[in-house]
Amino acid sequence: MKQQVTLIATAAMGLESIVAQEVRALGYQDTTVENGRVLFTADAAAIPRCNLWLRTADRIKVLVGQFEAKTFDSLFEQTKALPWERYIPEDGEFPVIGKSVKSTLYSVSDCQAIVKKSVAERLKQKYGVASWLEESGGFYRIEVALHKDQVTLSIDASGTGLHKRGYRIGQGEAPLKETLAAALVKLTNWRADQPFVDPFCGSGTIPIEAALIGQNIAPGFNREFASESWELVGSDLWERAHEEAEDLADYDQPLDITGSDIDHRMIEVAKDNAMEAGLGDLVAWKQMQAKDFHPQQATGYLVGNPPYGERIGDKAEVEKMYREFGKVMQQLPGWSVYILTSNERFETLYGKKATKKRKLFNGYIKTDYYQFFGGK
The missing domain is CATH 3.30.2130.30 (VC0802-like)
Structure with missing residues (x-):
C-alpha cells in the first residue's frame, strides 16, 4: 500500500x-x-x-x-x-x-x-x-x-512559490505573476494550433506561459523544490516525475505565438526570458503599439494585461489607448479577446460589452477579466 x-x-x-x-x-x-x-x-x-x-x-x-x-x-x-x-x-x-x-x-x-x-x-x-x-x-x-x-x-513541499519558474531574468515595473498569466491562458479556449497574441507583453510572461501550455512543458521543469530531499518522497519518485514530464512534453508542436509591446527595452527582456525558459525562437517578439495590430489571420486569440492607468496622470492616456484598441478589434470580429484590467469603464471605452467577466486579483489589485468571444 x-x-x-x-x-x-x-x-x-x-x-x-x-x-x-x-x-x-x-x-x-x-x-x-x-x-x-x-x-x-x-x-x-x-x-x-x-x-x-x-x-x-x-x-x-x-x-x-x-x-x-x-x-x-x-x-x-x-x-x-x-x-x-x-x-x-x-x-x-x-x-x-x-x-x-x-x-x-x-x-x-x-x-x-x-x-x-x-x-x-x-x-x-x-x-x-x-x-x-x-x-x-x-x-x-x-x-x-x-x-x-x-x-x-x-x-x-514547494520551497520558493510555484510562480518562480526560473526563467524570469528581467521584468518590468508591475510584472504579472506566472501563475496568474497561466490562468489567463487556461481561461480561454485557445489550442496550440491557433494564433495567439499578447499586444501588451511587457517581460513576456503571458506568451511564455502560452508556449509552455502549447507544448505541454511542465512549468516546474527548470527549478528545484524543498521536498526533493524528503525521505517521505524519495529520489526515485522525483526521478520518475521528471521522466514523465520529459516524455509528455511535445517539443515538435508548432506554435504561432506573438508578444508585442510599445517599449523596445521590454521586448529585449521578453526575448531573454523566453530563451531562459528554453523556448528559443518559438515566440515572435516585436515592438509595436496595440493600435497597430493588423493580423493576417481572420481568427485567433488575443490575451493581454494592459496598463490600468492607476497612477495619476496615466489615466487619460491609458483610456485613449483602450478606445483606439477597441476600434482596431471591431475590424477583427473573428478574434477572441481577453483583457485583464482594474479600469471599471473598460467595456465603455473599448466600445463593446464583454461576453463574460470574471473577478480576479492581480496581486492586491482587484481586476476584471473581460472576455469577448470571436465569431467563426
Missing part, C-alpha cells in the same frame, strides 16, 4: 476552480475546493508531480492536522499528538512560520514558538533523543495557520 498524504494546493482568490481542474487532470479526483486552496488525498508521488505540473497553484503543502484551539496548552498538546515523525526525519530542519486571523490566539510569534517546541518534543520522544535535535538535514518548513480558532498545520 502506497503511503497516502493529504495535500493542499494554495491558490490566489478566484483561481481555486482552475487549480482544482489541474489537480483532477493529474488523476487526483478526490478534491475539496475552499477559499484560497484545494485539498486532495493522494500517494507521495503526487508531491513531485503537482510541484512540477500545476501551472496556476501558488504552492503545495502537506496537511499534518487540523483542530480547534483557544488556549496555548491546547495548541501544544494537540500539535504534539500529530504524527510528525511520519514526515520529518531525526535530522530534519523544521522552522515554523504562522498567521492568525480572527482567533483567540492572536500572537503569531507565540503560536510559532509553541508549535516549534511541541514538534521538537514529539520528535525527540519518537527518535529517542535526550538533548536537542541537530536539524542538519532536509528542509521541512511548518506553517501554523489559525482562522476563527481553527488550526491548520502543514509542511511546505
Whole structure:
C-alpha cells in the first residue's frame, strides 16, 4: 500500500476552480475546493508531480492536522499528538512560520514558538533523543495557520512559490505573476494550433506561459523544490516525475505565438526570458503599439494585461489607448479577446460589452477579466 498524504494546493482568490481542474487532470479526483486552496488525498508521488505540473497553484503543502484551539496548552498538546515523525526525519530542519486571523490566539510569534517546541518534543520522544535535535538535514518548513480558532498545520513541499519558474531574468515595473498569466491562458479556449497574441507583453510572461501550455512543458521543469530531499518522497519518485514530464512534453508542436509591446527595452527582456525558459525562437517578439495590430489571420486569440492607468496622470492616456484598441478589434470580429484590467469603464471605452467577466486579483489589485468571444 502506497503511503497516502493529504495535500493542499494554495491558490490566489478566484483561481481555486482552475487549480482544482489541474489537480483532477493529474488523476487526483478526490478534491475539496475552499477559499484560497484545494485539498486532495493522494500517494507521495503526487508531491513531485503537482510541484512540477500545476501551472496556476501558488504552492503545495502537506496537511499534518487540523483542530480547534483557544488556549496555548491546547495548541501544544494537540500539535504534539500529530504524527510528525511520519514526515520529518531525526535530522530534519523544521522552522515554523504562522498567521492568525480572527482567533483567540492572536500572537503569531507565540503560536510559532509553541508549535516549534511541541514538534521538537514529539520528535525527540519518537527518535529517542535526550538533548536537542541537530536539524542538519532536509528542509521541512511548518506553517501554523489559525482562522476563527481553527488550526491548520502543514509542511511546505514547494520551497520558493510555484510562480518562480526560473526563467524570469528581467521584468518590468508591475510584472504579472506566472501563475496568474497561466490562468489567463487556461481561461480561454485557445489550442496550440491557433494564433495567439499578447499586444501588451511587457517581460513576456503571458506568451511564455502560452508556449509552455502549447507544448505541454511542465512549468516546474527548470527549478528545484524543498521536498526533493524528503525521505517521505524519495529520489526515485522525483526521478520518475521528471521522466514523465520529459516524455509528455511535445517539443515538435508548432506554435504561432506573438508578444508585442510599445517599449523596445521590454521586448529585449521578453526575448531573454523566453530563451531562459528554453523556448528559443518559438515566440515572435516585436515592438509595436496595440493600435497597430493588423493580423493576417481572420481568427485567433488575443490575451493581454494592459496598463490600468492607476497612477495619476496615466489615466487619460491609458483610456485613449483602450478606445483606439477597441476600434482596431471591431475590424477583427473573428478574434477572441481577453483583457485583464482594474479600469471599471473598460467595456465603455473599448466600445463593446464583454461576453463574460470574471473577478480576479492581480496581486492586491482587484481586476476584471473581460472576455469577448470571436465569431467563426
